[in-house]
Amino acid sequence: EPEVTQTPSHQVTQMGQEVILRCVPISNHLYFYWYRQILGQKVEFLVSFYNNEISEKSEIFDDQFSVERPDGSNFTLKIRSTKLEDSAMYFCASSERQGSQPQHFGDGTRLSIL
């Protein structure tokens, strides 16, 4: 069964450094998403991406965050200058289309900011 893959599984970074989280969505999917889950809290939406542009973003997704689809298969989340509170599990998801379509999630990247 096709799946969303994320790399790395764990990323440790010094505060203030840039970090890039990578995702390969399911190949025939057109909509891509990033969510995060801070330890002990709910899974929270960050951003959705369609047709090479952001279609929706949450208030969490400020100027420190950016997303990109650099080629036909990868989807990346960049955090420009990491803060301690960026420590979380980051999940990438994709869906075939909008409407009543489920989003399928990867196994996440655990980001630890020191």
Next chain:
Amino acid sequence: DQQVKQNSPSLSVQEGRISILNCDYTNSMFDYFLWYKKYPAEGPTFLISISSIKDKNEDGRFTVFLNKSAKHLSLHIVPSQPGDSAVYFCAARRAYGGATNKLIFGTGTLLAVQP
């Protein structure tokens, strides 16, 4: 953000019996609801969904019931198996008429199925 609530943090059930997981929502604009299962160190795995035009959707051992007037949905697992032991998340979004891509998640319920 308390729009989707799962009031039971945990549930323990005997193998072979029914597991019932509950979820309440407050936003009447939600019209598409999903259940995800999550094992430790893995991402949420989609289980089953229901749109607001239905009140029941069934897929094998999993059935989701939607009560729009009560703003309540439930997931029934029959029969429960030890491999069903995981955290179950309810999620909701507005999929029609002013659709948003944003899934709003509940806090999850840890299901333990005892052999």
